[in-house]
Amino acid sequence: MRIERHAAMSLRRWCFAALLAMLALCFGMVPGAQAQSIESVLAPGDVITGHAKIEQSCSNCHVRFNPKGQDALCMACHKEVGQDVALHQGLHGRLKGQPSCRSCHTDHKGRPARIVQLDTKRFDHQQTDYLLKGKHVSVACDKCHNAGKKYWQAPAECISCHKKDDVHKGGITAKCVTCHRETGWKDLDFDHGKQTHFTLEDKHAKRQCDDCHANARFKDTPKTCIGCHKKDDEHKGQFGTKCETCHKANLWKDVKFNHDSDTSYVLRGKHRKTACGDCHTGALYRQKLPQTCWDCHKKDDKHKDTLGKDCASCHSESGWKDPARFDHEKTRFPLLGKHIKAGCKDCHKSALFKEASMDCYACHQRDDKHEGTLGKACSDCHSERDWKSTAGRFSHDRTRFALRNAHASITIKCADCHQGGPTHFKGTATACYSCHKKDDKHDGTQGHQCEQCHGDRDWNAAVFDHGKSRFPLTGSHGKVECKACHATKRFKDTQRECIACHLKEDKHKGKLGSVCETCHNARNWKAWDFNHTKQTSYALTGAHLRTKCDACHKQPAPRGKAIAQTSQRCVDCHNKDDPHDGQFGGRCEQCHSTASWIQVDKH
Numbered sequence: 001m002r003i004e005r006h007a008a009m010s011l012r013r014w015c016f017a018a019l020l021a022m023l024a025l026c027f028g029m030v031p032g033a034q035a036q037s038i039e040s041v042l043a044p045g046d047v048i049t050g051h052a053k054i055e056q057s058c059s060n061c062h063v064r065f066n067p068k069g070q071d072a073l074c075m076a077c078h079k080e081v082g083q084d085v086a087l088h089q090g091l092h093g094r095l096k097g098q099p100s101c102r103s104c105h106t107d108h109k110g111r112p113a114r115i116v117q118l119d120t121k122r123f124d125h126q127q128t129d130y131l132l133k134g135k136h137v138s139v140a141c142d143k144c145h146n147a148g149k150k151y152w153q154a155p156a157e158c159i160s161c162h163k164k165d166d167v168h169k170g171g172i173t174a175k176c177v178t179c180h181r182e183t184g185w186k187d188l189d190f191d192h193g194k195q196t197h198f199t200l201e202d203k204h205a206k207r208q209c210d211d212c213h214a215n216a217r218f219k220d221t222p223k224t225c226i227g228c229h230k231k232d233d234e235h236k237g238q239f240g241t242k243c244e245t246c247h248k249a250n251l252w253k254d255v256k257f258n259h260d261s262d263t264s265y266v267l268r269g270k271h272r273k274t275a276c277g278d279c280h281t282g283a284l285y286r287q288k289l290p291q292t293c294w295d296c297h298k299k300d301d302k303h304k305d306t307l308g309k310d311c312a313s314c315h316s317e318s319g320w321k322d323p324a325r326f327d328h329e330k331t332r333f334p335l336l337g338k339h340i341k342a343g344c345k346d347c348h349k350s351a352l353f354k355e356a357s358m359d360c361y362a363c364h365q366r367d368d369k370h371e372g373t374l375g376k377a378c379s380d381c382h383s384e385r386d387w388k389s390t391a392g393r394f395s396h397d398r399t400r401f402a403l404r405n406a407h408a409s410i411t412i413k414c415a416d417c418h419q420g421g422p423t424h425f426k427g428t429a430t431a432c433y434s435c436h437k438k439d440d441k442h443d444g445t446q447g448h449q450c451e452q453c454h455g456d457r458d459w460n461a462a463v464f465d466h467g468k469s470r471f472p473l474t475g476s477h478g479k480v481e482c483k484a485c486h487a488t489k490r491f492k493d494t495q496r497e498c499i500a501c502h503l504k505e506d507k508h509k510g511k512l513g514s515v516c517e518t519c520h521n522a523r524n525w526k527a528w529d530f531n532h533t534k535q536t537s538y539a540l541t542g543a544h545l546r547t548k549c550d551a552c553h554k555q556p557a558p559r560g561k562a563i564a565q566t567s568q569r570c571v572d573c574h575n576k577d578d579p580h581d582g583q584f585g586g587r588c589e590q591c592h593s594t595a596s597w598i599q600v601d602k603h
Contacts, residue, residue: 045108048115061107067100074101080152090152094127118151130156134182171217198223202250239280265291269317302351333358337384369422401430405456441489471496475522511550513557538568542594 047055054060063069075082084090085098105115120141125132132139144161145154158176159166165185166176179190193199200207212228213221222228225243232252233243246257260266267274279296280289293311294301300320301311314326328335335342347363348356360378361368367387368378381394396403406412417435418425432450433440439459440450453464466473473480485501486494498516499506505525506516519530533539540547552573553566570588571578577597578588591600 043108046110047107048109048113049111051107052111071101089129091128130154135184136182167216168218169216171215171219173219196223202248204249270319271317303353304351306352306354338386339384370425371423373423373426401428406458407456442492443490445490445492476524477522508550510556511553543596544594 043058046052051061061070061073063073075085081090081092084093087093104117107113107115109115145151155161157174158180159174162176162180162185172178178195179188181187181189209218210216224241225247226233226241229243229247229252239246245262246255248254248256290296292309293315294309297311297315297320307314312325316322316325357363359376360382361376364378364382364387374381379393380398383389383393414425415421418428420427429435431448432454433448436450436454436459440446446453453462455461455463497514498520499514502516502520502525512519518535519528521527521529555566567573569586570592571582571586574588574592574597584591593599
C-alpha cells in the first residue's frame with residue numbers, strides 16, 4: 001500500500017511540474033532559477049538529515065521525465081550498494097527483480113525520518129554474503145551489528161567476535177574455522193596430521209596438547225625431535241639432530257638402527273667390529289662423513305698416493321694387509337709367460353709400484369745383444385715365453401726389406417747380409433747392389449737398380465724390356481740377338497745410330513749423311529722410300545727426276561745430318577752449260593726450264 005501511494009503522489013507531482021514547465025515556456029521565464037524555485041515550492045516535504053546537503057538541487061536525486069533514472073543517481077552516491085548490485089552479491093545484489101530504490105527507501109518525510117526500515121524478525125540472512133549456521137542462527141542481531149554502523153559493515157571473521165574466546169592469544173592463526181565450528185566454539189574438527197604435517201603416532205598420540213604446546217601457543221611449535229627431546233639426547237649433539245634416524249615414537253630408548261640398510265655404507269669384515277666413534281669423530285649430518293678408504297687409511301698407504309685413492313681395488317675389509325683383491329691382469333701390464341713366476345720385487349724395487357717401468361728394456365737391458373741399435377721395443381721380436389726365442393714374434397716382412405723367393409731360402413743365414421753381427425742389424429743396406437756388386441757384369445754402367453732386370457728368384461734369369469730403353473726394338477731389330485749389337489756387357493756403350501751397325505751397307509759412302517732412317521726403315525734395309533718434294537724444300541721436276549742423287553749431292557754430309565747443304569740456284573750446277581758466260585745473270589729459270597736446258601722460252 002505504501003508503494004502504491006508513493007507512486008500516485010509521484011505521478012501527480014510529475015504532471016504538475018510538466019504544467020509549470022509549459023507555462024514557463026509560454027511567458028518566457030528563465031529556465032534555470034525560475035524552474036528551481038518552482039520545484040522547491042512543489043517539494044512534498046523535507047528530506048532526511050543525510051540528504052539535507054543536496055536538497056536544494058532536485059537533479060541530484062531526480063531525472064526529469066525519467067523516474068527510472070533515479071536509481072542510477074542513488075547508486076552513484078551509495079557506491080557500496082551499486083557495487084553489490086553490479087556483482088549480484090550482498091543483500092541488494094540478490095533482490096529478485098531488482099526493484100527501484102524508492103520502493104523501499106522513500107524520502108521527503110522530514111529530517112528525523114528513518115527511510116531504512118529493517119524487520120529483523122522477518123529478514124532472511126541467507127540473502128547476504130554471510131550465511132548463518134549452527135549457533136549463529138540464534139544469536140541476536142546486535143551481537144554482531146554494532147549500533148551506529150551500517151549492517152554491511154559487520155565483520156565476517158571469527159576472531160572479530162570471538163577474540164575473547166581465543167585461548168591461544170593469537171598464537172596459531174586468525175582463521176578460527178580451521179579448527180572450530182558454528183555448532184559450538186568448543187566443537188573442534190582438527191586432524192593433527194593433515195593440518196600441521198606432524199602426524200601423532202604411538203606415544204605422541206597419547207600426550208596432552210599442553211605437553212608440546214605450552215601456554216596454549218600452538219604456532220611455531222617445533223616439529224623436530226630435538227626440539228622436545230634435547231634433554232634426552234645422550235650423544236650431546238654429536239650425532240646430529242635427526243633423532244628419528246635411530247629412535248622411534250613408540251619408545252625413546254628403543255633404538256632400531258641398522259648401518260647396512262639405514263645408511264649408504266655397509267659394514268663388512270673388520271669394519272663391523274669397529275666402534276662408532278672411531279669413524280664418527282665429528283657431528284653427524286652437520287658435515288658429510290667421508291666414505292672412501294683413503295679418508296681413514298691414509299696413514300696406512302705405503303704407496304704414498306702413487307696408486308691413487310681407490311684402496312678397495314687391492315685391499316679388502318677382511319684385513320688391510322691382505323691384498324687378495326689385486327689382479328695384475330687388470331693393470332696396464334698383464335703378466336704373461338715367465339712374468340707370472342717372477343716375484344713382485346723383481347720388478348717393483350719399492351712400494352711405489354707405479355715407478356716400475358713397463359718397457360722390456362728397463363729390465364732386460366743386460367740381455368740386449370743389439371746394444372740398443374734396434375731400439376727398446378724388445379717385444380717386437382722377443383716374447384715372455386723365452387727371451388732367446390724369436391719364433392712367431394719376429395717377421396722380416398714387417399721390416400723395410402721383406403724376404404721373398406731366393407732371399408727366403410733356409411740356406412741364407414742372417415750373417416750373410418748382416419755381417420756386422422747383432423749390433424748392425426738396423427744399418428744393413430737394402431739395395432741389391434750392396435750385396436750383388438760382385439755379380440754385376442755391367443761394371444756399374446747400368447746403375448745400381450738391379451731389380452729393373454734381375455728378379456729375386458734367380459740372378460741369372462734377367463727380364464729386360466728393351467721397349468722401356470732409349471732404343472725400342474722395332475721391325476727386324478726384334479729378331480737380332482743381343483750380342484749382335486752389344487759386343488760387351490757394358491750395354492750403355494752401344495751406339496744407337498743406324499750407321500754404327502749398317503756402315504757396310506751404306507751404298508752412298510757417307511755422301512748422304514748418317515741419318516739412315518730418313519730413307520730406310522727397320523723392317524727392311526732395301527725397302528727405302530724418299531720423296532724429294534715432300535721431305536725437302538726443292539721439288540724435283542722435268543729432267544731433274546732422272547738425275548742421280550750424287551750428281552747434285554757431291555759432298556759428304558756432316559755427322560748427324562742426312563745430306564750436305566746443297567745450293568738450289570741453277571747457275572751453281574749449270575755454270576758449264578751457260579753459253580752466255582754470265583752476261584744474263586744467275587737466274588737461268590727466267591729462260592730455261594727443267595724440261596730441257598736447250599729449249600728456251602722466247603719472249
